[in-house]
Amino acid sequence: MQFETAVQTLFDAEVEFVVIGGLSATFHGSARGTYVLDICYSRTSANLRRLTAALAPFHPRPRGFPAGLPFVWDEATLRNGTIFTLQTDIGEIDLLAEVKGLGTFDDVKKHSIVVEAFDRKIATFDLPGLIRAKRAAGREKDLSDVAELESLREASEP
């Protein structure tokens, strides 16, 4: 996954997004790997336009979508869903308009902080927000992530 290219592209296109998931955990010190970029995005019309334009050069398609079937990547497609798991030329990107346990982009933004990475200042979950989202997701993998993230929180407390 070309995290740097993806994050810089979205940032430079002025897409309103918050980095969530594995990359966010990495920012906070997680040692676990991921090869998917997860972001929560704003569903305003202007943002959907920016988001589709930014990713279009990387030919996004839903993962597992039959190769022969046409797929239209545009604002209308994004408007008709809230979760998109995409394969692109630069790797796998998951787009979430809502995050379980937290809510919409505006709710997620309240639980985010700025991190300097990939030569940009980007928004990502704060540690309590990330833990809350992982708990709400509830998969075995997420709950295992929670134990690691709780350790990082405890280790970093004043």
Added chain:
Amino acid sequence: METLHPLTPEQLARAEDRLLHPVRGSQIEAASNQGIDLTLLVEQLRLTPAERAKKLERASTVLEQVRGIANRHS
């Protein structure tokens, strides 16, 4: 919005001590009991958030190459 900064030397020393010598009943001890390698967290905390992200990108690239090789042979 707050900023995620690298740990200061004092914060890092405190975090390392907590991770390498977990207090009984702590979340850190619970994680250790679940098999989480706390030394890996120490290594990560010694890096800046930007360095952690770069490291992830390098690891992800290798992982994808391995996945590609595995897919070609399956």
